[in-house]
Structure formats: C-alpha cells, structure tokens
Amino acid sequence: MTAQQHMLVADIGGTNTRVALAMGDGLDRTTIRRFSNAAHDGLGPILSAYLDEAGMPDCDGACVAVAGPVYDGVARMTNLDWTIDCDGVGKATGAARVAVLNDLQAQGHALGYLAADSLRPVLDGPEPRGDAARLVIGVGTGFNAAPVHEAPGGRIVTASECGHMTLPVRSEADLRLMRFVETAHGFASVEDILSGRGLERLHAFHAESAGFGQRADASAIMAAIAAGEDQVAVATARDFVRLLGSVAGDLALTHLPFGGIYLIGGVARAFTPYYESYGFSQAFRDKGRFSSFMGSFSVAIIEDDYAALEGCVRFLSHSQ
Amino acid sequence: MTAQQHMLVADIGGTNTRVALAMGDGLDRTTIRRFSNAAHDGLGPILSAYLDEAGMPDCDGACVAVAGPVYDGVARMTNLDWTIDCDGVGKATGAARVAVLNDLQAQGHALGYLAADSLRPVLDGPEPRGDAARLVIGVGTGFNAAPVHEAPGGRIVTASECGHMTLPVRSEADLRLMRFVETAHGFASVEDILSGRGLERLHAFHAESAGFGQRADASAIMAAIAAGEDQVAVATARDFVRLLGSVAGDLALTHLPFGGIYLIGGVARAFTPYYESYGFSQAFRDKGRFSSFMGSFSVAIIEDDYAALEGCVRFLSHSQ
Numbered sequence: 001m002t003a004q005q006h007m008l009v010a011d012i013g014g015t016n017t018r019v020a021l022a023m024g025d026g027l028d029r030t031t032i033r034r035f036s037n038a039a040h041d042g043l044g045p046i047l048s049a050y051l052d053e054a055g056m057p058d059c060d061g062a063c064v065a066v067a068g069p070v071y072d073g074v075a076r077m078t079n080l081d082w083t084i085d086c087d088g089v090g091k092a093t094g095a096a097r098v099a100v101l102n103d104l105q106a107q108g109h110a111l112g113y114l115a116a117d118s119l120r121p122v123l124d125g126p127e128p129r130g131d132a133a134r135l136v137i138g139v140g141t142g143f144n145a146a147p148v149h150e151a152p153g154g155r156i157v158t159a160s161e162c163g164h165m166t167l168p169v170r171s172e173a174d175l176r177l178m179r180f181v182e183t184a185h186g187f188a189s190v191e192d193i194l195s196g197r198g199l200e201r202l203h204a205f206h207a208e209s210a211g212f213g214q215r216a217d218a219s220a221i222m223a224a225i226a227a228g229e230d231q232v233a234v235a236t237a238r239d240f241v242r243l244l245g246s247v248a249g250d251l252a253l254t255h256l257p258f259g260g261i262y263l264i265g266g267v268a269r270a271f272t273p274y275y276e277s278y279g280f281s282q283a284f285r286d287k288g289r290f291s292s293f294m295g296s297f298s299v300a301i302i303e304d305d306y307a308a309l310e311g312c313v314r315f316l317s318h319s320q
Numbered sequence: 321m322t323a324q325q326h327m328l329v330a331d332i333g334g335t336n337t338r339v340a341l342a343m344g345d346g347l348d349r350t351t352i353r354r355f356s357n358a359a360h361d362g363l364g365p366i367l368s369a370y371l372d373e374a375g376m377p378d379c380d381g382a383c384v385a386v387a388g389p390v391y392d393g394v395a396r397m398t399n400l401d402w403t404i405d406c407d408g409v410g411k412a413t414g415a416a417r418v419a420v421l422n423d424l425q426a427q428g429h430a431l432g433y434l435a436a437d438s439l440r441p442v443l444d445g446p447e448p449r450g451d452a453a454r455l456v457i458g459v460g461t462g463f464n465a466a467p468v469h470e471a472p473g474g475r476i477v478t479a480s481e482c483g484h485m486t487l488p489v490r491s492e493a494d495l496r497l498m499r500f501v502e503t504a505h506g507f508a509s510v511e512d513i514l515s516g517r518g519l520e521r522l523h524a525f526h527a528e529s530a531g532f533g534q535r536a537d538a539s540a541i542m543a544a545i546a547a548g549e550d551q552v553a554v555a556t557a558r559d560f561v562r563l564l565g566s567v568a569g570d571l572a573l574t575h576l577p578f579g580g581i582y583l584i585g586g587v588a589r590a591f592t593p594y595y596e597s598y599g600f601s602q603a604f605r606d607k608g609r610f611s612s613f614m615g616s617f618s619v620a621i622i623e624d625d626y627a628a629l630e631g632c633v634r635f636l637s638h639s640q
Contacts, residue, residue, distance in 0.1 A: 133478065145574075153473020158453065158575070164610040165570035169489035170498070178490070187608025250485035254465075254574055255478070288507025290484040 005060035008051070008093050009312035011103065012043065012066045014079055014141050018306070019050040021057060022313040032306060042082045047092040062095035063312035065106035067141065069161065075100050078141075099315060101157075103308050104146035107136045107264050108157035109318075110304075110311030111148055118304035122275045123284065125260065125298030132259030136302075137248055140265030143191040143198070147255040154318050163191035168246045177239070180205045190247050194240070196267050203236040210235075222270050238278045241271060245283025252297045253290065260298045264307070272301055325380035328371070328413050329632035331423065332363065332386045334399055334461050338626070339370040341377060342633040352626060362402045367412040382415035383632035385426035387461065390479065395420050398461075419635060421477075423628050424466035427456045427584050428477030429638075430624075430631030431468055438624035442595045443604065445580065445618030452579030456622075457568055460585030463511040463518070467575040474638050483511035488566045497559070500525045510567050514560070516587050523556040530555075542590050558598045561591060565603025572617045573607065580618045584627070592621055 007022040015038075021031040031054065035046045043064065051057065066075035066084050075084040086098040101109070111134050128134075134148040136157075143163030149156050167188040169175050181188035181201060193202050196218045203221045207214055210232050216224070224233035248261060263269075275281075285294040304310070327342040334357075341351040351374065355366045363384065371377065386395035386404050395404040406418040421429070431454050448454075454468040456477075463483030469476050487508040489495050501508035501521060513522050516538045523541045527534055530552050536544070544553035568581060583589075595601075605614040624630070 147478075149469075149471075149476060149478055151469075151471040151473050151476045153471050156469060156471045156476070158467075158469060160574055160576060161610070161613070162570075162574040164607055164613075165573045166488045166490070166566065166607075168486045169495065170486070172495065175489065175492065175495055185608055187606065187611075189608060189610075246486060250482075251574075253485045254480055254482040254571075256480060286507065287484055287486075288505055288509060290481070290509075291507075293481070293484075 006057045007061040007063070007313060007316050008047065008059045008095065009062070009309045009316075010043070010047065010064045011106070011306075011308040011312070012037070012064065012077070012084065013103070014067055014077070017043065017046050018309060019046065020306070020309050021054065027306065027310045027313045029306060032309065037080060043084050044088055044092040047089070051093065059093045059095040061097040061316040062089050062093040063099040063101065063316045064089050065101050065103040065308040065312055067103045070100055070102045070105075070159065073100055075102070097316060097319070099312075099319070101312065101315060102146070102159055104136050104138045104144050104264070105157040105159065106308040106311035106315065107138070107262070107302065108134070108146045108148040108311065109155065109315040110307040111136070111262060113310055113314055114302065114304050114307055118302060118307070119262075119300040120272065120303055121298070121300050122263065123281050123297070123299040125296060128259040128298070133255060133257045134259035135251060135255050135257035135261045137251065137261060137263050137268070138265040139194055139244065139263065139268035141196055143194045145251055145255075147257065148259070162251065163195070164189045166190070167193055168243065168250065170246070176209070177202070177205050180208070194244055194247060194267075199236070199240060199267060202239055203232065206232045206235045206239070218267070225274065237271075237274050241274055241278035241280050242283040244268075244271075245280040246286065248299065249284040249287055249294060252284070252294065253287065258296055260300060263299065263301045269301055269303065326377045327381040327383070327633060327636050328367065328379045328415065329382070329629045329636075330363070330367065330384045331426070331626075331628040331632070332357070332384060332397070332404065333423075334387055334397070337363065337366050338629060339366065340626070340629050341374065347626065347630045347633045349626060352629065357400060363404050364408060364412040367409070371413065379413045379415040381417040381636040382409050382413040383419040383421065383426075383636045384409050385421050385423040385628040385632050387423045389481065390420055390422045390425075393420055395422070417636065417639070419632075419639070421632065421635060422466070422479055424456050424458050424464055424584070425477040425479065426628040426631035426635065427458070427582070427622065428454070428466045428468040428631065429475065429635040430627040431456070431582060433630055433634055434622065434624050434627055438622060438627070439582075439620040440592065440623055441618070441620050442583065443601050443617070443619040445616060448579040448618070453575060453577045454579035455571060455575050455577035455581045457571065457581060457583050457588070458585040459514050459564065459583065459588035461516055463514045465571055465575075467577065468579070482571065483515070484509045486510070487513055488563065488570065490566070496529070497522070497525050500528070514564055514567060514587075519556070519560060519587060522559055523552065526552045526555045526559070538587070545594065557591075557594050561594055561598035561600050562603040564588075564591070565600040566606065568619065569604040569607055569614060572604075572614065573610065578616055580620060583619065583621045589621055589623065
C-alpha cells in the first residue's frame, strides 16, 4: 500500500450506514459520514456518493460490517433486501482487497484498539493476559455473540447464531414467561427476550401478569424504568438484567473469555444504569460450584459508536 | 525430525492411560499400551515404563491428552492428584517439543484423520466444506465441548467449560428435574444430567417421581434401557436423549459447526442404539423458526478409541 492509498470502511446498521476512510492502520474519524438506508437503493449508491464527496480517493482495501449474518462472504439483513457481498463492494470502491464481516465480528477485531475511556466496566475481573480469548455480546435489534481468539496466524472472530438458543428458565415465573413467548412464536429463544422487541415482549408479559392490557414500546419502557415508579417496568428491568446475566454467564462458560466480555448494542447500552442495581453480577455468577470461577471474567460496555468501523480497519490491516 | 525420531503420545483418562509412538505424521497403533492409573504414582513413571519397554526410542516430540481442564499448559484431573505439565512430560521423555492438551481438544485435532468407518452417523447433514467449523461434544464422566476452527495459521481447538452452563428447561417436568438437582447441588448444570453420574441422577428423579426409592448405577440403568420394559428406565432414556439433543442444538447455534458435530465419551456411545428411537433429531431441531436451519448440521459418533492419540500426533505434526 502506497502512502496515497486509503481503506474504505462502512458499518451498515438497521437504519443508517456509516462510511469512513483510513490510512495506515488508523481510522480517520474526521471522515465519518452517515447515510439513511431508506433514502438509498443499496450499499453501492451510498459508497459511490461517499467517494464522490471525498474526491474519489484511490482505495486499496474496503471492509464492510453488516448487522446480519454473513455466510460465504454474502450478508443478509432482516429489514433490507440489499445484497451485500465482496464483488459488489469491490465494484463500488475499486478496491482489490475486500471483506464483508458481521458487525459483531467487526467489533471483535476492534478490541485492544479502542480508547480506554470508551469501555465502561460492569464487572471487574483479573487483569487479562494479552493472548486470552474475548467475547463480544450484542443486544440490540437482535441478540448475538462473537468469540475472539488470538490464533498463531492472527486474530479470528467466529460467527454465531446464539441468540436463537433456548431461553434459560430457573423458576415457575420463568416458565410462565417461556410459555408466553412460545404461544406467539412456537419456541422461546434468548433473542425473544434479550433484544429491543424482546424487551417489549417481557414488559407485555409483566403487564398481563399484573392484570393490565397495555403495551409499550422500548423507549417508553426505558423511560418508565428510569422513573422507577411503575412496578411492571421495574419487574421488566429486573428480569431483563437477570436473564442477560444468566445468558452472559453461560456464554462465558462456553467460550472462556479470560480477556473479558464486551457488551455492545443499543439495548445493552440503555441498561447501563441498571446492571448493578438489578443484579447482573449475581445472575452472572449464579452457577453453583462454578460461582467463584465466574470471577475470572470481566464485563464492560463498549461506548464507542465507531468501534465496528475501527474493527474493519484493523481486520484489513492485519489480513494484508 | 530425522527418520529415527519418534513422537510419544499419551491419553490420560479417569482410570487408564494409553501411550503410543508415532513416526512421520501417523500414529503407530501396534505400539499402543494401556496402564492403570491406580497402579502408578503419576504420569512420569508410566512414560518411563513405556519407553523402557519400547527400547528407549529417541523422542523428538511428546503430546499428552488429559481428561480435565488445561490452563497455561497445566492439567488438573478431578479424581487424581497428578500434576501434568509440559516440564514434567519433557523430563520424562526427553522431547524438545512438548504439549499438554485437554482430551476434547485432542479429539478435535484428530477430525479429518479418522477412518470413515469409525464415524457412526446420528443425523445426516449437507456435505461439509473442508474449512467449515466442527464441534466435538464429550459425554462421559463429565460433559464438555470443543469447537474446531480452521484459522489462517492452522487449526485451533478452543477450550470450554460448557458442561457447567444452565440445564435447559422446557416444561413443568423439566423444572421439577431442575429442582431435584438443585436441592442436592445448588444449581442444575448440563453436566448434572448429561454425564455418567448425571444419568444416575436422572434415573433417581424418575424413580422418585414414580414412587420408587431404588437407586441404580449407570451400567444397570443402561441394561434396563436395553431391556426396554422398566418404565423408569425408558423415561430416563427419553429425557437423556432429548436433553442431549436440546443442548447439542444450542451448542450448534453457538458455534455454527457446518463441518459437523462429533460425539465422544462412554455415555454418548452407550446411547448409540437410542438416539433415533428416543427423539434426538426432534430435540436437536426444536428451535422455532430456526428449526430448518438446524438441518445444516450433521451429527456423528466417533467410535475410534484411539482418536485422542491420533489427535495428539496431528497436533505435534502441524505445530512443527
């Protein structure tokens, strides 16, 4: 890569796409632009508009993070019919080296390259070794996780669909919640509760249990949780934090992320004020004779909105 | 490595240790010897006895698989107070290249190098791509899993403690089972049911539910399941197979092993005749809107008793 060459990176979320340039191995945050997905017919027109505005820089590499599963280099999104693949990104940017990543995988590639003040601790753990595994857990439109391993040939961040695994049940109340979800969806997965729509579903369950018929959207529920006076909202917050702690604990036992667990996504971030008061750590550590072992894992929230873009840059830099 | 040099490999189980030699990259199965752990004071004396009998071959590399967690190259076993680490193995063998692996990780390194007739299909899936992830699930003295990823620098098989995650609960009967386990152990983990002792616990639960007080050991339970006339044994088998299918499905969603799932361990193998009749595939695929996606994964049982030794050889060969 010569000094004039750039890398183009993009982060395609459910509503907006962010695009930026990088030189060397660092994201140039002054170049970040945001585009509305609804106003464009696909990723190609967004990248063309961006490059046009940026004066048509010569792009050596391009990497796109997508909020949806990526199989064989092709990304699918639940709410857009865009096709996002390496060919299309290559054509739109002229880049020779092209990658399409899941957004959680991109976040995984950013770990270790984010400013310390963009990580907000939820649970303290021992100082991690540099080569220890890490785990990104995303709670937003959906639920998913991406384990990060430092392998001999470089970092690998593997894909998962763990949001679709079985919702944990520990009590009669949990079983009623599972039944409530199953009635509508046939099966109660982790994501059916631990996501934006899942939060609304959990609130509807508690409202119905309390004899109220009202439904609320996620932002109204978060406002009611903040006010702290509505018992349905408080019960919703307590269950959400407890179930997230329980699932994060199970995923910690599964992946052994001695380098830390990193929460991302709008819903995970919205719960920042409530993890301590509603018992995240108790639920995370509630694993019987493995309870003290659970102290091996730290948990933090990534508060950098551009971490996925940073991860795209690092992925391209390291795969040269 | 010169033509005269050998690799020494060993597989330390709960009761016996198997030791063998390899030349080039192949395990020499004629050299396999079995030693009783109880008759020896540690791994060192076993390796010394083996090498003495083998005429003191010059060992270039040595790799030991241990049925227990390995952290920082040191293995711990639940029922032996042996210390097993690279230093000790190096001293006992004189080998310069030494590795200590968890036995599931060793099995993961054997995948792709086992005879086709040592794999017995449980669930068919699409033909796997060569670079797809795979997953080893062990059900024996304990429960654990090891995901296998083909990374740019070679295969990596990561560690896990997923046997200690939450036992899935889908019904009132499952919740009663969880309570039954919790009463004795404070928390109901996957391993508390899906293991040899777990099988006994599950049988005790069904015996108590049926109003009988009798306890049975795992071999008596398997005999009663084979006879098929004892309703407590049949209920035990049905639950065991269903819960294993459910947990294997959750682990498939977590690790996406499009290259297949491989069951190992004495208990997983003992259930070979019962997976189909007691609904393993139904439980594995019972994931709501992800049910058809679950058809992406094949499941097979590894019937090669020396797969861990083979994996030790492959690990040493590939890490040269």
